[in-house]
Amino acid sequence: MQKLFISLPGNSDYKVYTSDSGGGFAFRFSSFEGHEEVNLKMNQTNDESFLSENLGGQHFNIPTHEEYVKLVENTVAHIRKNDLGKIVMSRPQRFDKIIEPVLVFKKLVEAYPTACVYLFTHPEVGTWMGATPETLLSKKGDVLKTMSLAGTQKKGEEDKFTGKEKIEQELVTDYITEILNSEKGVEGVKAEGPIIAEAGNVVHLKTAIEATVQGSFNLSSLIKKLHPTPAVAGFPKKEALEFIKKNEPYKRSFYAGYFGLNQRTDAHYFVNLRCMQVFHDSVVLYAGGGITRDSNPEAEWEETENKMQTLLQVLK
Numbered sequence: 001m002q003k004l005f006i007s008l009p010g011n012s013d014y015k016v017y018t019s020d021s022g023g024g025f026a027f028r029f030s031s032f033e034g035h036e037e038v039n040l041k042m043n044q045t046n047d048e049s050f051l052s053e054n055l056g057g058q059h060f061n062i063p064t065h066e067e068y069v070k071l072v073e074n075t076v077a078h079i080r081k082n083d084l085g086k087i088v089m090s091r092p093q094r095f096d097k098i099i100e101p102v103l104v105f106k107k108l109v110e111a112y113p114t115a116c117v118y119l120f121t122h123p124e125v126g127t128w129m130g131a132t133p134e135t136l137l138s139k140k141g142d143v144l145k146t147m148s149l150a151g152t153q154k155k156g157e158e159d160k161f162t163g164k165e166k167i168e169q170e171l172v173t174d175y176i177t178e179i180l181n182s183e184k185g186v187e188g189v190k191a192e193g194p195i196i197a198e199a200g201n202v203v204h205l206k207t208a209i210e211a212t213v214q215g216s217f218n219l220s221s222l223i224k225k226l227h228p229t230p231a232v233a234g235f236p237k238k239e240a241l242e243f244i245k246k247n248e249p250y251k252r253s254f255y256a257g258y259f260g261l262n263q264r265t266d267a268h269y270f271v272n273l274r275c276m277q278v279f280h281d282s283v284v285l286y287a288g289g290g291i292t293r294d295s296n297p298e299a300e301w302e303e304t305e306n307k308m309q310t311l312l313q314v315l316k
């Protein structure tokens, strides 16, 4: 069974798609490293049934609190030694509960109307669900929109944003605007912000970025250049990716990858954050955070705990 339940940001309703009969629009679900990717043609359906055939088991190395704090300490040391801008570290966490995916999906749609909430099941990727606050790229006619989203505080503690988060987020804005400005067929790149944006029980710094596109523009090629942005990898990108690959003690798989749909002249792509993989007897949640030379390892652990609350609040 291949099925997609999706609610786009700003919508309180959702749609269900299946790829049984081929057709309507294209859906892509891509892993962080881009090595695993499914591209499907999908059609809308009224059938909300959900079979548990794609809820396979898998062994995960789940880092403990102590191990994660150590990993962040090593990351800070590496950043200082090599004078890097930022590296995004992340971790998985198991939550032992048998869930009903469609029920949880509906609760997420209700709880997070500004997020892109999805549930996707496929024999090769398994079953994933999330409520992401981050648009990778959206296109309506000839208007292109994206965002630079980084830096985190708990909701209600907006006044705690410091230079550390501002730098962390600025790196993302600069990276995205630079790519857009040098992309064929993209014009009039404008960045507005940062503002403080709510995402469940946390807040982020967010800059809205907009541009217009012309004939020679190629959406797929731009997505491949943008992903992974420094919001999920780091800066410089090559050094950050090398460090992640060598030091994170687990495989991100589809966490911090991207997914999206293309329909005629419109497209909506999102970064797969605040997500989890669903298994028969449990779920595995994922969260990370941008580490800079000024990061406090204990606070970085807390940040991932807070981000995971987005899903845990609905699961409990």
Ligand SMILES: C=C(O[C@H]1C=CC=C(C(=O)O)[C@@H]1O)C(=O)O
Pocket: 088, 090, 134, 149, 150, 151, 152, 204, 230, 231, 232, 273, 274, 286, 287, 288, 289, 290, 291, 307
């Ligand atoms: C990597 C994640 O968040 C990114 C998006 C917003 C804020 C982030 C941060 O403050 O580090 C991250 O860049 C995640 O949620 O797992």
